[in-house]
Amino acid sequence: MPIDAAKALAAEPRSGEISWDRKDVQLYHLGVGAGIPATDPGELRYTLESRLHVLPSFATVAGAGSPGVISSLSMPGIEVDLARVLHGGQSLTLHRPIPVQGTATATGRIAAVYDKGKAAVLVMRTEVADAEGPLWTNDAQIFVRGEGGWGGDRGPSARSNPPSGEPDRVLDRPVREDQALLYRLSGDYNPLHADPEFAKLAGFDRPILHGLCTYGITLKAVVDTLLDGDVSRVRSYATRFAGVVYPGETLRIRAWRRQGRILVAVSAAERETPVLADTVVEHS
Incomplete structure (x- = not known):
């Protein structure tokens, strides 16, 4: 079995130094759709x-996300085919606002295997x-298709009832044709998001948008329209990836x-298909 749960959980955490500067922050912001209109005062805070x-979701790519999802898939007890990997969910807890530039220690480990x-x-x-x-704690929930069935713990069910009543805001955010190509420059080079042949091997008609790009676009929309544009008000942000975006x-x-x-x-408007579910932004 390519995944040995006991071995993965017992593996020593991996630590490394990460650093970022304003160019990394600006590139990430452009990758999640900032800068339109280019001279808008609200957009200039991102560009x-x-x-x-710094939009708090930058934490998912700071220091190129190291130790990131791809490197974690090579940790002891884990050997999987990238074509079978899907990002199932993401949660982020902010301990304080992220500085525009910084150097920090990132420590990564497998916290659970279900x-x-x-x-x-x-x-x-x-x-x-x-x-x-x-500074922050990131949890990424990664689905590896075809690797279950060994009789292990199924884990908690993250699904909750959808919100009731009419929403306070309905916001449409267009995704550019080159959005995935721009976003991947922040460090997630999974070919699923750029290579048509690889996307077909993974079961998709064409490359799909990074789930974390959708995650960032959504948080920016919430901050800009419901939190007075104040990124420091975000305390935590969690979602379940429910579908793909092209x-x-x-x-x-x-x-x-x-x-x-x-x-x-969040849904893909043209297909009326859910793409983010169980999504909560906690704030001050």
């Missing part, structure tokens, strides 16, 4: 170095801290305000 703040029968789910946890203390489509983002939380559902 102009003299006004720059047996879903027809797939295995790996929870890959990355904790990042700099000289001043913890470059060129439109994201329809529905958001419901709750006390200290914003519940979000």
